[in-house]
Amino acid sequence: MDEKGVAERTVLQLMKEHRKRDVPFGRVLSSMCTRPHPLAIKAHMQYIETNLGDPYLFPGTKEVENNVVGMLGKLLGAPCASGYITTGGTESNIQALRVARNLRRTPNPNIIIPESAHFSFDKAADVLGLELKKASLDEHYRVCPASVEDLIDESTVALVGIAGTTEFGQIDPIDELAELALSSNVYLHVDAAFGGLVIPFLDKKHPFDFGVEGVSSIMVDPHKMGAGTIPSSGLLFRHESHMEKLATSTPYLVSKKQHSLTGTRTGASIAATYAIFKHFGYEGYRRIVKHCMNLTSTVEKWAEKFGIETFIKPVTNIVVLRIPSVDTVVPMLEERNWYVSTTPKPKGLRLVMMPHMTEETLNIFLADLGDVIEK
Structure with missing residues (x-):
C-alpha cells in the first residue's frame, strides 16, 4: 500500500x-x-461480518448453519446427520479423511479413490500423511468395484466414491462400494460436490447418499448447482461421534472447541445457502x-x-x-x-x-x- x-x-x-x-x-x-442468485447475494451481505470461528458470539448465525445442515441431511437421507459448512470441497474432503484416519489409527494408512477423483484428494493425502491408491474405471468411467476390492488391505482407512465426477458427471456405484466398506469395516466417504444438488432431482434415481447403508460421510457444494455464494460446502456425517473426531480445544475463545479446519469462518455464504434453500x-x-x-x-x-x-x-x-x-x-x-x-x-x-x-x-x-x- x-x-x-x-x-x-x-x-x-x-x-x-x-x-x-x-x-x-x-x-x-x-x-x-x-x-x-440475487437473494443469495443479499443474504451474504446481510451476514458479511459474522464469524463462526467463535459461534458463541453469533448464536443466530450458528442456528442458520444448523438449519442448513438439517436441510442437507434431510435431502441426503439422514435428517439427524451432524456436520458443518466448510470453505469448499477441498476442506470437506480433507476433513472427512481426517476423521477416517483418526478413527482407525494404523501405521502407514492408505485411502482408495477412483482414478476420476478430484485433485483435492491428492492434497488431502499429502496433508494427512496418507498413501493414495487409485482404482481403475470401467467403460462408462465409473470406478470399478473389483479394482477397489483388490487394493484394500489392513492399512486401508477409507474408500471414496464420487457422485458427479468432475470430468464426465458420472456417478460411481456407491451401493457396491458400501458393501465393500461394510465387509472390510472401512470408512466410506462420498464426494457429491457437484452431484449432491443434481442427483436427487433427476427423473432417474441413483443410490448415492445416506440412504445407502455403509456411507459414513458425504459432501455437497451449494456454491455449485445450489446457486449460492462462494465459498460453501456442506460436510455431513452419519454419526455425531465421527464429527467429534475433528474437535479442537479453543481456550482463548468464548466458544470452547471447533470442528472446522479453518479458524475464522464466514457466516455470510452459509446465510446465502440458507436463503436460497428456503426460497427454492x-x-x-x-x-x-x-x-x-x-x-x-x-x-x-x-x-x-x-x-x-x-x-x-x-x-x-x-x-x-x-x-x-x-x-x-x-x-x-x-x-x-x-x-x-x-x-x-x-x-x-x-x-x-x-x-x-x-x-x-x-x-x-x-x-x-x-x-x-x-x-
Missing part, C-alpha cells in the same frame, strides 16, 4: 477496471460454479435441474446432427464430445470469447450446462463450435 490513501471513488474505479477483465458467466461452459425448495431445484438437463439434451441432439459422438450418455449436466484435434478447437473458441475445457483421458471437449446458461446463448455457442470444427 502507499503512504497516503486515495479516495473511495478512485478505489472503486480501479476495482471496476480489474473486474472488467474477468470472463462473464454467460461465456463460460467449463465451470461447475454459476452466478449466485425441492420444487425450485427440480426446475433448475430440468433446465440444465434440457440444455444437455440440446448439446446431444446437436452432436448427433453433426455426426459427433459423446463418450457416454450424460448422466448429469456434463457432456463430453469426441472431437478430433480438440486442443486446436479450444483456443479457436476462446478467440470467439467462449471458455470450455477438455478431459485429459480420454481426450474430449467438456461442456458443463449450468443454471446461468440459456438456450439462446447455447445455440449461439453451438453455431460457433460447428463453424470452428468445419475449419
Whole structure:
C-alpha cells in the first residue's frame, strides 16, 4: 500500500477496471460454479461480518448453519446427520479423511479413490500423511468395484466414491462400494460436490447418499448447482461421534472447541445457502435441474446432427464430445470469447450446462463450435 490513501471513488474505479477483465458467466461452459442468485447475494451481505470461528458470539448465525445442515441431511437421507459448512470441497474432503484416519489409527494408512477423483484428494493425502491408491474405471468411467476390492488391505482407512465426477458427471456405484466398506469395516466417504444438488432431482434415481447403508460421510457444494455464494460446502456425517473426531480445544475463545479446519469462518455464504434453500425448495431445484438437463439434451441432439459422438450418455449436466484435434478447437473458441475445457483421458471437449446458461446463448455457442470444427 502507499503512504497516503486515495479516495473511495478512485478505489472503486480501479476495482471496476480489474473486474472488467474477468470472463462473464454467460461465456463460460467449463465451470461447475454459476452466478449466485440475487437473494443469495443479499443474504451474504446481510451476514458479511459474522464469524463462526467463535459461534458463541453469533448464536443466530450458528442456528442458520444448523438449519442448513438439517436441510442437507434431510435431502441426503439422514435428517439427524451432524456436520458443518466448510470453505469448499477441498476442506470437506480433507476433513472427512481426517476423521477416517483418526478413527482407525494404523501405521502407514492408505485411502482408495477412483482414478476420476478430484485433485483435492491428492492434497488431502499429502496433508494427512496418507498413501493414495487409485482404482481403475470401467467403460462408462465409473470406478470399478473389483479394482477397489483388490487394493484394500489392513492399512486401508477409507474408500471414496464420487457422485458427479468432475470430468464426465458420472456417478460411481456407491451401493457396491458400501458393501465393500461394510465387509472390510472401512470408512466410506462420498464426494457429491457437484452431484449432491443434481442427483436427487433427476427423473432417474441413483443410490448415492445416506440412504445407502455403509456411507459414513458425504459432501455437497451449494456454491455449485445450489446457486449460492462462494465459498460453501456442506460436510455431513452419519454419526455425531465421527464429527467429534475433528474437535479442537479453543481456550482463548468464548466458544470452547471447533470442528472446522479453518479458524475464522464466514457466516455470510452459509446465510446465502440458507436463503436460497428456503426460497427454492425441492420444487425450485427440480426446475433448475430440468433446465440444465434440457440444455444437455440440446448439446446431444446437436452432436448427433453433426455426426459427433459423446463418450457416454450424460448422466448429469456434463457432456463430453469426441472431437478430433480438440486442443486446436479450444483456443479457436476462446478467440470467439467462449471458455470450455477438455478431459485429459480420454481426450474430449467438456461442456458443463449450468443454471446461468440459456438456450439462446447455447445455440449461439453451438453455431460457433460447428463453424470452428468445419475449419
